[in-house]
Structure formats: C-alpha cells, structure tokens
Amino acid sequence: MKLHISSPENQQIQKSIQITGSKSETNRLLLLQALFPSLKIENLSNSDDAQVMQKGLQVTVGEVDIHHAGTAMRFLTSYFACQEGKEVLLTGSHRMKERPISVLVDALRSLGAEIEYAENEGYPPLKISGKKISASKVSLPANISSQYISSLCLVAPSLENGLEIELVGKITSVPYIKMTLALLTEVGIVNSFEGNSINVSSISEVKPSTLVVESDWSAASYFYSVVALADLGTEIELASYKQNSLQGDSVLAEIYKKLGVKTTFDNNAIRLQKAQVVEMESLNLDLSNAPDIAQTIAVTCLGLGIGCKLTGLHTLPIKETDRLAAMKTELEKFGATVEIDKESLTLIIPTLSNDEVAVDTYHDHRMAMAFAPLAMKTSFYVNDSGVVSKSYPDFWTDFESLGFQITEA
C-alpha cells in the first residue's frame, strides 16, 4: 500500500508507546526453547521474522519457507543440520536466495553436516538432512555476517561435545555474538569468548526458567529520529527497556545525545526528550557494531540539515536490499548529495527539497521506517508501506498515534 505522510499539527509531541520484543532475542530464544523445552519466553516479538522462525521449528520433514528473515535462515540451517532424522528444504524469498550462506554451510559440513544447495551454489534454498554431530572444532570467516557465528553458538550446547569456534578475520556485528552468548549464560550454558575463540559447553537439560525479551532497540531508533526532528519539549516514552541491554543498538542513547535527544531510564521504560538544538556540521560514526541503525541516522541527519559520514557498513549490501545503494537513491530524491563506497555512506550536502517525492522501500522494512520521521520536515509518499511487518507490524499505528497524518494514496 502507498501512504502519504505529513507532520503532526502539534510538533511538540507527548506520547507513550509499548514496543514489541526484540526480534533478535526472540529468534535466539525460540531456537533454544526448541532444544530445551523447559524454557518459557515472555514479550516475544510479533514480527513476521519471529513467526516464520516459530513455524519453521515445528517442521520435521518437508519445506520450510522463512520469507525475508535472515536470522531464521541462518539459525535454522544449523538447527536442522544437527537434528537427526529431520529432512527439510529450507527456502525463502527471492532476496533470501541472493543472500550468501556458504560460510555457514562450509562450517557445518566441516563438522559432518549433510547440506546441499538446491539451486545456486552458495545461496539458499538448502536441502538439509539432519545428522548427529560429534565433531567439536570449527573455523569460519567472521567478517561477512555475525549470524553465521550466532547460529553455530545456538546449536552448540546440544552437540555431544559442545563446540570450539575459531573466528578468522575481523569480527563484524560483535554485539550480536555477545547477545547470543549472554542468552546462553542466562539459561545456564557455560561459554567463553576470548580474542578470536568461542567455546560453548554441551548440556543435556537446562533448569526451567522464564526469559523476558527486552523490547526492540532497532525499532526504538525511529522514535529517536522523530524526537531529534521535533520541537524542543517533545517527549516520547518507550517500554520495556533496560539500562543494561543485550542489544548493541542501545548505543542509540549515546548517538542521539549528539543529535539533541536526552534519554532517561525510568523503571522499565526510556524517556526520550528533545533537549537541545543541534549545531554541529557533520556527524562521523563507525557503525560496524550497529548496522541496523545506519539508515535511521542518515535520515535524521538529512532532516536536521547536517552532513554525516557513516562507516563500518560493509554488511549493508547483503541485507534485505543493498542498503547503501538504496539509501543513496532515496536520500537524493529529497535533494541531498550522497556518496557511497563498499563500506560507507557520506551525506555531503544535506539539502531537503519540499517536492512531494515517493520513497521506494525495496522489500526492506528499515527503508520505510527510517524515512517516516522525515515527515516532521516535509510530507512525502512511502511505497509498499506493509514491508514494516518484517520486524514491527504495528509501526504505522504507533507512528500515527504520535499525530502524524497518514492517508492511503
């Protein structure tokens, strides 16, 4: 559906919103629950990605279609490879068939797994015949996607001898690996991560416990952007968040401080306040630890009329779309000048035109949600707005509750 969005009449917003659970934490915990059924999970993400994960885990034989969900694709590859007797064809959307998976398949094959490429070498769909895995040492490149590493860590406790993982090259998206290991620790699985080596011990049962998923910090980024672009006095409260988050995107609090937003932790909520007018000319950030908030930050900078140089973005070309190319095209529709290379995006001239442009979303939830806050400054159209359901199905409802005027176009 194509939407037309324009700013709230009152640009001094006051609102509280309950955000859905983190999709990253949810998909890890769902896998752990499948291995250890005594675990209970609360505040699950209501995203499409969590739903396909949940459904996929129930399949024993046949096709598992995880649509656009990168975590489900990567985590279920290891899960099915280690489940003796299960035989599946693990497939996904057209885009998923372009997202590389050979690093993980090679690692699992070296452990004795039986996985074949059903279409193109190196890419989904995968034909997986589950095997009992006894080998306990594996080595893999760590610079392409941390999801391959998290995937191995998640199944490791169910393997006969646990797993020792050697990471080769520069490790990317590190907080996501740490999140995986922290969740293992929370359920009582012994593990360590030192230098380029991860160790996860085997365990046959875990103590029954209930894990509460923290709300999604990547989803919070869109509200940080709204507050940064709103009038002084704006205040949005988001629940349920913790000061000691497992999510790397909680770095938003620090980053948006530079963009005029003050964060206060209050019980289980964060209060975002527009505290000052930003006067800097350009923002330089390395986002290799928080790639999912790059789009939000670039759009905030455009709205504030400041430049930015965002680096560490080498993983963006293999996400839901080539996010570097997509961002350049869409930011330039608003009159900005943008340069990209293999790992960075530079917003050189942050000019914002008032032409009513239509933002394309490229089957990427974050393209739609990252641009939405720009309506504080200029109204525009968003094509294929339903893409948001990948991580945040209630996004447009929550966004409208802030006073934004949204109509079907």
Ligand SMILES: O=C(O)C1=C[C@@H](OP(=O)(O)O)[C@@H](O)[C@H](O)C1
């Ligand atoms: O493990 C995870 O939950 C994720 C890891 C990151 O991917 P990469 O490690 O491929 O950068 C991130 O972009 C993705 O949205 C979720």
Ligand SMILES: C=C(OP(=O)(O)O)C(=O)O
């Ligand atoms: C990259 C993302 O997801 P995934 O890789 O799990 O599809 C994302 O949500 O921004």
